[in-house]
Amino acid sequence: MIPREVMQNIRRIQINTSHVVDDLLAGGWHSAFKGRGIEFEEVRPYQVGDDIRTIDWNVTARAGEPFVKLFREEREMSVMLLVDLSASQSFGSHHQTKRELVTELGATLAFSAIKNNDKVGLTLFTDQIEKALPPRTGTRHVLRLIRELLYCDPIGRGTDLRAALDHLGRTASRRSVVFLISDFQDEGFERTLRVTRRKHDVVPIQIVDRHEVTMPNVGLIRLRDPESGKTVSIDSSSRRHRRAYAELMAARQASTDAMFRKMRMEPIRIFTGEDYVEPLQRFFRRRESHA
Incomplete structure (x- = not known):
């Protein structure tokens, strides 16, 4: 028996995402993602x-x-949500953590899939596989996915994208649409992503908080890496420090963007506290125009 409070939170997510699925996504899903072929x-x-x-x-x-x-x-597809639950997902500075955004986004994609009679599965990962649910259809299945997104208490703290992609390679026997949802604060996964890209239709969704990109001017602050636990004190009132931080973050983002371009992938970048519908709309329109 699912506790009443848990069920209320699941239903809240379902209600919050239902209008997005009906009005914005379901119509473009069919054109954006092809089935297994013609029979x-x-x-x-x-x-x-x-x-x-x-x-x-x-x-x-x-x-x-x-x-x-x-x-x-032949329309039926398998849609896989590979969701990063590392400790950095707990960060949020705009009335929403990255994990809260990931939960709502994952629910929207899952409901979009089953509305188009596609199967949807979920893999939650950190520096290890935390939970894996195989692709299935039906509203009850999606509600279970939402429960895991909301309440899974991960054991790991770091991020291992390579392990998550390797797990997908071992468990997904047929070609799938794979939404890889992460902040991509990891290294050494490029080769595995390239191999995965050959078999599956991989859509990277990068979750970002604005204060991860630019440092606010709030005086002396202590920054803690939630994954490694390391801390450092920085005087954010220093223009030089803020500029150096912004340049470092911009260089990291440029490297990530260059990797996706080299693989001819279309990443979606979504910020906490901001509307995620418009970035998804743009993605579907691009996919539809290239179909």
């Missing part, structure tokens, strides 16, 4: 206007009149 359905007599390239010559020869092949798109 033969049946033959029928030729009608004026049919493409002559679809004529089934074997059936036509036996019947003495032209017949054409009919095909349908």
